[in-house]
Amino acid sequence: xxxxxxxxxxxxxxxxxxxxxxxxxxxxxxxxxxxxxxxxxxxxxxxxxxxxxxxxxxxxxxxxxxxxxxxxxxxxxxxxxxxxxxxxxxxxxxxxxxxxxxxxxxxxxxxxxxxxxxxxxxxxxxxxxxxxxxxxxxxxxxxxxxxxxxxxxxxxxxxxxxxxxxxxxxxxxxxxxxxxxxxxxxxxxxxxxxxxxxxxxxxxxxxxxxxxxxxxxxxxxxxxxxxxxxxxxxxxxxxxxxxxxxxxxxxxxxxxxxxxxxxxxxxxxxxxxxxxxxxxxxxxxxxxxxxxxxxxxxxxxxxxxxxxxxxxxxxxxxxxxxxxxxxxxxxxxxxxxxxxxxxxxxxxxxxxxxxxxxx
Amino acid sequence: xxxxxxxxxxxxxxxxxxxxxxxxxxxxxxxxxxxxxxxxxxxxxxxxxxxxxxxxxxxxxxxxxxxxxxxxxxxxxxxxxxxxxxxxxxxxxxxxxxxxxxxxxxxxxxxxxxxxxxxxxxxxxxxxxxxxxxxxxxxxxxxxxxxxxxxxxxxxxxxxxxxxxxxxxxxxxxxxxxxxxxxxxxxxxxxxxxxxxxxxxxxxxxxxxxxxxxxxxxxxxxxxxxxxxxxxxxxxxxxxxxxxxxxxxxxxxxxxxxxxxxxxxxxxxxxxxxxxxxxxxxxxxxxxxxxxxxxxxxxxxxxxxxxxxxxxxxxxxxxxxxxxxxxxxxxxxxxxxxxxxxxxxxxxxxxxxx
Numbered sequence: 001x002x003x004x005x006x007x008x009x010x011x012x013x014x015x016x017x018x019x020x021x022x023x024x025x026x027x028x029x030x031x032x033x034x035x036x037x038x039x040x041x042x043x044x045x046x047x048x049x050x051x052x053x054x055x056x057x058x059x060x061x062x063x064x065x066x067x068x069x070x071x072x073x074x075x076x077x078x079x080x081x082x083x084x085x086x087x088x089x090x091x092x093x094x095x096x097x098x099x100x101x102x103x104x105x106x107x108x109x110x111x112x113x114x115x116x117x118x119x120x121x122x123x124x125x126x127x128x129x130x131x132x133x134x135x136x137x138x139x140x141x142x143x144x145x146x147x148x149x150x151x152x153x154x155x156x157x158x159x160x161x162x163x164x165x166x167x168x169x170x171x172x173x174x175x176x177x178x179x180x181x182x183x184x185x186x187x188x189x190x191x192x193x194x195x196x197x198x199x200x201x202x203x204x205x206x207x208x209x210x211x212x213x214x215x216x217x218x219x220x221x222x223x224x225x226x227x228x229x230x231x232x233x234x235x236x237x238x239x240x241x242x243x244x245x246x247x248x249x250x251x252x253x254x255x256x257x258x259x260x261x262x263x264x265x266x267x268x269x270x271x272x273x274x275x276x277x278x279x280x281x282x283x284x285x286x287x288x289x290x291x292x293x294x295x296x297x298x299x300x301x302x303x304x305x306x307x308x309x310x311x312x313x314x315x316x317x318x319x320x321x322x323x324x325x326x327x328x329x330x331x332x333x334x335x336x337x338x339x340x341x342x343x344x345x346x347x348x349x350x351x352x353x354x355x356x357x358x359x
Numbered sequence: 360x361x362x363x364x365x366x367x368x369x370x371x372x373x374x375x376x377x378x379x380x381x382x383x384x385x386x387x388x389x390x391x392x393x394x395x396x397x398x399x400x401x402x403x404x405x406x407x408x409x410x411x412x413x414x415x416x417x418x419x420x421x422x423x424x425x426x427x428x429x430x431x432x433x434x435x436x437x438x439x440x441x442x443x444x445x446x447x448x449x450x451x452x453x454x455x456x457x458x459x460x461x462x463x464x465x466x467x468x469x470x471x472x473x474x475x476x477x478x479x480x481x482x483x484x485x486x487x488x489x490x491x492x493x494x495x496x497x498x499x500x501x502x503x504x505x506x507x508x509x510x511x512x513x514x515x516x517x518x519x520x521x522x523x524x525x526x527x528x529x530x531x532x533x534x535x536x537x538x539x540x541x542x543x544x545x546x547x548x549x550x551x552x553x554x555x556x557x558x559x560x561x562x563x564x565x566x567x568x569x570x571x572x573x574x575x576x577x578x579x580x581x582x583x584x585x586x587x588x589x590x591x592x593x594x595x596x597x598x599x600x601x602x603x604x605x606x607x608x609x610x611x612x613x614x615x616x617x618x619x620x621x622x623x624x625x626x627x628x629x630x631x632x633x634x635x636x637x638x639x640x641x642x643x644x645x646x647x648x649x650x651x652x653x654x655x656x657x658x659x660x661x662x663x664x665x666x667x668x669x670x671x672x673x674x675x676x677x678x679x680x681x682x683x684x685x686x687x688x689x690x691x692x693x694x695x696x697x698x699x700x701x702x703x704x705x706x707x708x709x710x711x712x713x
Contacts, residue, residue, distance in 0.1 A: 021404070057439075061432050161545055165514065166713055175516045175701060175711075176450065177545075194462075196431070267428035274427040274451065301678075312433055315421050316388075316440060322422050 003348040008232035008276055010344055018343055019289050019296070022335035023303060029331050030324070047317045048310035048328075060195035062305050064267065068093070068259035068276070070204045070301035072283035074254025075210045077292040078248040081215070082224040083231060086249060088134065088149030089256040090280025092127040094156035096257020097264045098163065099126025101271040104264070105168060105179055115185040120203070120261050126256020128250045130156060135249035139242040145249075153280070157273075164272055178272035188266040200262035207255055212294040214251075224248060256280060277308075285333045306327060385623045387411055387615075388437035389420040390430065392449035393548065393650055398593040399573040400547070400609070404448040404471075407611030411619045426451025431458060438463040444622040446615065449470065467622050472518065474698075479629050484614060487635030488518070489525035490665045490698070491607035493672040494643060494658055496529030498604050499537075499567040501654055502587050506536045506626050510558025511553055511570040511577050512543050515711045517700045519571050524704045525672045531706055539707045540565055550576035561586055574665065578603055594644035605658075606644030615637055633694065636666040673697065678705040 021153045030048070031041035052058045078084040100123025107115045134148040154242040161177070170180045188198035215221035223244055234241060263275055286304050290297030311325025389408050393401035405420065412418050419442060424433045430452050437445050438459055444467045447456045453473035460468045460478045468481045476483055499508050508530060512519050523539060540563055542556040551571050557580035560568055567587045570577040575598040581588035582599035590596065590606025614634060621627040634640035643662060646655045658705040664670040673692035677685045679702045686692050703711060 062427070165545055174699065175514070177514050177516075215409055248419070263428055267431065269454075274425050274449065277425045277427060277429060308429075309432075312421060312424075312429075312436065316433075316436055319419065335392070 001350045003350055004345050005348060007344055007346050014343060016291060016293075016296070018268070018339040019291060019300070019336060021339050022289070022332055025335040025339075026328060026331040029335070030328055033324065033327065034320065036054045037320065039320060043080045044314060044318060044320060047320075047323065049306060051317070052306065052309035052313045058309065059193060059276040060192070062302065062309060063197050063201055063309055065305035066301040067201050067204045067212040068263055068279045068296075069283050069286045069304055070297055071207055071259040071262070071291060072256045072280055073297045073301060074204070074207045074294060075252035076283060076287040077211065077290075077294070077297060078215075078224060078251045080228075080287060081292050082227045082244060082248050084135075084138075084245055084248055085146045086131065086134065086149050086252050087146050087278070087284070088131070088152050089252065089283055090276065090278060091149065091153035091156040092130045092253040092256035093260035093263075093276055093280045094153070095130035095260075096123040096127030096158055096253075097260030097271065097275050098156070098160055099123060099129075100257070100261035101182075101264050102168070102177065104182040105271075107186060108180050108183055111183060111185045113185070115183070116265065119186050119265060120258065123261025124254040125257070127253040127255070127260065128309070129253070131249040131253020131256070132246065135246050139245050160271070161273055162277070168271065170270075181270050182265065186265055187269060188262065196267050198262070200258075200266050200267040203258050203262060208294045208298060209249075215294070220244070256283075259283075269309050282329060284327055289332060289336055304332070307332075374475045377561070384441065386417045386419060386442045386444075387619050387622075388442035388445040389418065389575045390424050390433055390445070390447045390449075390452060391420060391422040392424065392426060393573075394422050395420075398575060398595060401448070401476065403592055403609040404446070404611055407587055407615040408446075410612035411615050414616050414620065416619050416623065424452075424583060427440070431455035434459045434468075435462070443467065444469065444619060444627070463473070466474050467627050469618060476629060476631065478684050481626075482618075482630045482632065484630070484632035484634075485518075486609060486611075486640040487633055488607060488609070488641055489521045489672050490635045491641045491643065492522040492525040493529040493665060493670075494662055495569055495605070495607065496531075496656055497533055497661055498525035498650060498654065499526065499536035499569070499587070499589075500530030500532070501602065502531075502650065503534070503537070503567050505564045505566045505622070506534065506538060507563070507565045507567075508537060509557070509563070509565030509568045510539055511540045511556045511560070511568070511572055513547050513571050514545060515543065515701075515713075517698060520703065520711065521697055521700045522571055524677075524700065527704055527706050528673065528677065537680050537706055541707065541709055543712055545570060548573040550574040553577050557581060557588075558584070575599070589646055596644060596647075601649075603644075604647045604650060608642040608644055610642045636662060679703065680705055680707065 031045055034041045034044040053062050075088055076086060100119045103122040104119045124260060133152060134145040137143040137148050138145045164179055165177045168179045170178055188200050191197050223239045259279060264271055268275060283302060286300045290300035307325050307328040311322045314320040315322045382428050384389060391401045391404060395405040396402045396467050408418050408420055421433050424430055426449060434445060434447060434455055446469045448471045450472045452609050453470055456468050456470045457475050457477040460481045464480055470483050472485045473483050477678050510523055527539045540560055542559055544552045544556050546552055553574050554576035557577040561584045568577055568581045569589045575595055578588040578590060578599035582602040587604050588599060588602045590603050592607045592609050596603050604683055671691040675686035675690045676688040679685050
């Protein structure tokens with residue numbers, strides 16, 4: 001018989017160490033998969049984790065890929081810390097991109113220093129509004145925020161589809177489902193000539209600093225953390241639960257919206273149907289891998305971004321199927337949850353006694 | 360004199376060695392929008408790649424590359440890692456392809472279905488799929504009992520509208536009462552949506568279903584409902600053996616092999632290629648025996664005439680939905696008109712979504 005017991009003495013140092021164990025196990029697991037697929041595991045892992053960032057361009061691409069993941073995960077950490085399960089960051093990203101992109105399209109033939117800030121602000125507000133829908137429904141109508149926020153992802157994608165096919169499609173674009181190119185004033189400035197890394201990375205870094213400050217230095221952060229640990233305690237302490245739910249969803253939505261705007265004003269430069277390869281969902285892994293800690297999230301976003309790049313490099317050089325990237329992301333989450341489980345619970349194997357069977 | 364002779368000899372050997380060496384290193388890269396799979400758009404490009412490989416040229420592919428920010432990195436990586444010719448096989452790669460081409464003037468780029476050739480090392484290519492649609496229209500016009508053809512369309516781009524019009528014109532020629540009903544699904548691949556669209560069309564009385572989307576759901580829905588259908592991009596006969604009358608097959612292999620060899624041998628030039636039945640870029644799957652021997656013979660003759668140019672898919676008089684003349688009697692539509700086609704011909708029901 002197997003018995004599972006809660007551990008009483010969980011060392012906190014180990015709690016922050018398990019993500020590394022998860023990553024090491026993922027790399028080992030990946031090596032085994034490569035071996036089974038018939039590739040040299042050492043060589044495959046080298047192409048996966050080292051080659052993509054072995055030059056300046058690759059490093060810039062890593063940061064470019066990590067920026068939206070980091071931004072979204074920072075936002076999600078507010079929700080998750082306070083026991084609000086916002087699964088719809090992808091929808092908030094999409095809606096933020098729609099609103100920000102709409103503003104950029106208004107100015108498509110104009111130049112001016114004020115345009116980009118307007119576009120960014122519009123994107124943040126768009127994401128915020130879209131995140132408020134599940135928040136308001138949860139606080140005033142007791143709906144389940146997981147379902148509502150998830151379903152809204154599809155709503156936002158359909159709105160985007162409608163806009164780029166219909167009213168916003170490029171009049172000179174032969175009806176292809178895409179908008180005009182944004183003017184240069186709506187584009188994120190590039191940091192280095194020839195590299196794609198853009199000023200959006202400062203938004204992500206600012207979000208990290210700000211979230212650290214809010215979570216650890218303000219009363220709001222204290223409320224969020226207490227609510228996450230025990231809703232009853234929070235109520236007993238007299239925290240205004242409804243306002244807090246609205247606030248964490250707004251922060252989360254704004255971050256996702258910023259990520260969306262960063263993509264369309266950064267590397268993409270227009271609106272079309274494929275603005276995000278599911279960053280909003282992958283960021284959930286990033287948030288947990290980073291232990292919902294602002295600095296942990298920076299690290300986690302870099303690791304997860306690398307799995308995207310590695311999958312491409314491994315296919316180019318060794319023709320390993322690109323879907324291994326998703327396998328890696330899945331494995332990271334799996335091993336993280338598994339090591340957490342073993343951290344908080346212990347498994348006891350008890351020997352069966354014959355008379356116990358008679359019950 | 361001897362001195363000169365040796366000089367020439369040495370440089371000749373050196374050049375020979377150099378060129379042999381560069382031939383051996385010659386590599387072709389492919390960027391796919393979907394998984395390689397076993398049918399459909401990307402599968403056909405993958406078949407083309409296999410043909411290049413069979414011709415003794417090294418190739419690499421990257422599958423399921425999203426048409427967003429990731430495309431540029433993948434294309435650039437292929438260019439950086441020593442690929443000399445890169446095929447980017449989806450419309451959404453148009454801008455990233457041109458952007459990377461600017462930074463790699465010595466690498467050749469071929470972009471499928473696009474219209475931008477901003478640098479001298481970018482070519483574009485596509486197929487005259489509408490010629491295949493003409494054959495489908497002829498068959499559909501003869502096979503339908505309800506005079507209603509159901510058409511599952513993806514996006515209202517000229518390519519798709521051209522197919523709808525070519526099919527309708529050919530069907531009307533053999534059956535003047537033909538009506539084409541269209542459902543726009545706004546996706547290239549979504550089995551659920553495509554199946555629903557097929558069912559909706561069947562419910563509206565369509566007894567021939569055709570699709571400009573990538574999944575096998577429409578032909579399987581047609582098979583279940585006992586109506587006719589046509590395969591798209593690949594020979595889809597095995598997915599609906601009773602229902603499928605024939606398939607339009609995209610055969611990129613001859614083009615890919617030709618361009619890869621040209622690039623290797625240094626004879627590659629910038630082009631805008633639009634090949635059809637004649638060159639074999641558009642091919643037809645086996646004809647269903649349920650069509651009857653006479654119809655098969657007719658269609659095979661029409662296929663030959665389209666290939667030789669004796670018959671053109673868009674021969675006047677062609678009218679739009681309101682009855683305005685688009686192409687005068689005795690004239691054929693030119694490529695410019697075909698490339699920008701954005702109105703339905705008479706006989707198509709509904710409006711183009713705006």
